Each structure stands twice: as C-alpha cells, then as structure tokens.
Amino acid sequence: MTLIPTDPGGARIAEAVQAARLYYFQDLTMAAIARELDVSRSTVSRLISYARSSGLVEIRITTPQGRAPQVEQALCDAYGIRAHVVPVAESVSDLDRLDKVALFAARLLGSFFDSDMVMGVAWGTTLSAVGRHLTPKRTHNAHVVQLNGAGNTRTTGISYASDIVRGFAHAYGARPQEFPVPAFFDHPETRTHLWRERSISRVLALQDRMDVAVFSIGAVGGQVPSHVYSAGYLENEDVVALRADGVVGDIATVFFRGDGSWDGIALNERASGPFLDRFREVPRRLCIISGEEKLAGLRGALAGGLVTDLVIDDLSAAALVAQQATAHR
Structure with a gap:
C-alpha cells in the first residue's frame, strides 16, 4: 500500500491521508482512529473510502513465486504471460461480466502506469468500460496516446475515441494525444502519404515510445459486440475478405x-x-477480455506474442485452459 503525495492545502485530503496512515500503517481500528481524530466512526470510514477512490492510497496484491491460483498459473505456463483471472458469478449478464472485468483492469492499470511513461489506448467497448472505473492517480510528464483512428463513412468517430483517450489522461493527470484519422483508409497509398505528414508522424513517434498498451480483442458476436463490428466500420465485402x-x-x-x-x-x-x-516491442501489453466469443481471437494474439498481461473473467479463462489442453493432446 502506497500513500500518494498530495496538496496539503486541501482539508479533506489532509484528513483522509491522516486516517489512511493510521489505518494502514499503524493498524488502528476505526474506533481508535475516530478517537484520535475526534470524529465519528462513520466519518473515518468515509475518509478511508475517499482515500482509496481518489487515488491517495494504492493497494497492491503480490503473489509469491509459484503460488498463483491454478488457472492463472496454467495460463502463465502455457503462454508466458502474467494472467489475472476475475471471479464472476455465472448468473450475471454479459454486460455485468464486462463491467467487473473492466473494474479489475482499471485498478490493475493504475499499479503500473506512472510518471514519465506513455500509454497507448485502443478505443472500443471494453476500453470504454475500463475508463469508467479508473482511479485517479497523480503523474508527471505522462502521455496517453490513441492507437488507431476512429473515423468511418458514417461518422468521424472523433468524439467517441477522444472521450476514451481524454478520460484515461484525466485520471492520471497525463497529456492526451488523439489520432484524428480514419480507422480504415480507402486506399493504402493514402495512409502511406499521410504518415509522412509532420502532424501525423508526431503521433506515430509518441506511439513508438509506448511503455504500456491497453487493448481488447475485436470479435464478431456475443451480447456485447466489439465496436468496430457494430458501428459501421466494416462493409460486407470487408467481412467476406477477412473470413x-x-x-x-x-x-x-x-x-x-x-x-x-x-x-x-x-x-x-x-x-x-x-x-x-512494432507493437510487440512495447514493454507491457495489457489485454482485457470478457466473454468466450473472444477466445479465438485471444488465442491468435497469444500465438503472435502480442500479449504480456491478461485480465480475463474466470469462465473464459477456464475455457481457454481447456482448449489449450485439448490442442496439445
């Protein structure tokens, strides 16, 4: 657990830091802290909750070598990745499953993104959900850069992608960098020429400096379809060609x-x-998966060495391990 330095001018922040220090560093009970600060126990509870939700406190859980849960260890052994399996009740909807996975991923992301780092963010349904759960964290000289354009023949896509990128940047006090180009160009030569423009090459240079890339796997189907397939980015002939x-x-x-x-x-x-x-050269590549319809794509990404860290719901993780075991019989 780490206490983040704060502006001492904020009375509530100062009280929250004091309560958190007593609770986490001195192991005092809520009642003892209430007596120490001359406030009610409910006030202490609110202060500690505020300290966690506002990013004043970071909580990290470390797993001893070789002691990871069975499914996580199986994924690590099979693919050489750091896996984080999120328990989710079987009875919940696909949307609720995505939300729980997104919450876990948001908390995890804050534990390894810091000052002087560049984060690349891919827009989409999953990243939008992650963005809603980010815990504020103060960084310096950090950047969040959009990984791909979002315009298509029906909409510019700028506001959708920009909202995601700016939300991530705001949570970490980082500088946002949008990428105002189409998701797909009509002609390959258009991309070639545009990539030579200084305004675009500046964004590409920032992408080349990425320390962390955050993304999901695009897939057709499921109750929560990937945005690229549900928002008019692909024509019918594109889908046929991909197949x-x-x-x-x-x-x-x-x-x-x-x-x-x-x-x-x-x-x-x-x-x-x-x-x-070049994407494979990014030191940390966090893939976030919710739903078994994405497993075929995830297996492909793992086979291509495109993932270093994985956050996945437990049902999908178990299915992935079973498929891996079957493939090697």
Missing part, C-alpha cells in the same frame, strides 16, 4: 489469424492501427 484471410480477431483494427500471423491480410494495408511487429 477468406482466416482472420480471428483484431487489435486496434489491425487483424490477425489464428496462428498469430498478420502479413498478407489486405485490410491491414488500409488500417490506421499500429504495425503489429
């Missing part, structure tokens, strides 16, 4: 096959998302 190319999913609107390969997929030549060979 012919054996595509199983995408990261930031760049597509890949079940074996993790992405070369020779025609639509990638027109995509504004990151080149996946």
